[in-house]
């Protein structure tokens with residue numbers, strides 16, 4: 139199938155209007171942002187919404203605001219805008235690492251962070267990034283607004299806490315001192331989805347030990363961060379041996395499946411190798427932070 143089933147189309151003018159339209163048109167209405175996940179699903183008839191509610195005119199969803207203790211990113215922020223942002227690169231280099239390897243410029247010019255998290259594809263890169271950075275997701279509903287941690291937001295493949303009648307409006311990234319983060323992905327060809335990817339963030343204590351750490355894996359069958367792998371780092375002085383130990387634990391926690399992108403052993407090997415590398419790069423970035 140290359141043509142979607144028939145649907146009606148309406149453009150929302152504000153968050154309140156989008157919520158009102160979602161309520162009015164019922165359970166078969168779907169929000170569209172960049173359309174780079176929803177339209178392919180509609181063409182394959184995996185999604186058959188009766189109504190498409192276009193949120194691209196909703197200016198409130200476009201903001202990118204640096205607060206003293208967090209970066210607030212509007213849900214409609216495009217991949218390309220995240221990649222172009224100096225603030226994003228300075229505070230969270232892991233986002234730039236990931237955005238450089240998400241699809242191609244055509245997709246990055248339209249696809250949004252809200253759509254990526256909303257789609258929750260198991261090979262999607264920004265869910266891992268948001269897990270690693272302890273992002274919090276703002277969800278608007280007719281009853282008001284709530285802010286949920288990634289652990290509560292991401293429920294599994296194609297499933298999130300954002301209900302059909304709700305809207306993701308903002309992603310909030312906490313800003314903490316002495317932080318470094320990195321992401322690395324192996325793909326079969328440029329612009330492809332991940333064979334495997336890993337992300338890590340380290341927050342260092344003043345004495346040079348690891349105050350806090352998170353490790354996340356993409357396309358490796360792990361929902362949420364690799365908690366046990368990160369735990370061995372906390373309170374310790376970083377070393378290659380320590381990072382190798384954490385990397386092996388991350389690989390052990392992964393649960394890859396064999397598919398056209400590779401066999402299980404290969405993917406588990408990538409889990410360990412990529413984790414080791416991103417920990418090293420995160421440490422380097424924590425020691426040499428980018429200046430404003």
Ligand SMILES: Cc1cc2nc3c(=O)[nH]c(=O)nc-3n(C[C@H](O)[C@H](O)[C@H](O)COP(=O)(O)OP(=O)(O)OC[C@H]3O[C@@H](n4cnc5c(N)ncnc54)[C@H](O)[C@@H]3O)c2cc1C
Pocket residue numbers: 168169170171172173174175176177178213214239240241242245248249250251252253254255256257261262263264300304305306307329330331332
């Ligand atoms: C060829 C190709 C290659 C790609 N490669 C990669 C890749 O390597 N890595 C990667 O991570 N992604 C990849 N993607 C996906 C891309 O990043 C998409 O942009 C992204 O998944 C969806 O963003 P979107 O804005 O296009 O969402 P849409 O397609 O508009 O929406 C996706 C889903 O999210 C919902 N939604 C959208 N916005 C909101 C909101 N604000 N609140 C609530 N629900 C919302 C929609 O209703 C829909 O269910 C690729 C896509 C293509 C077409």
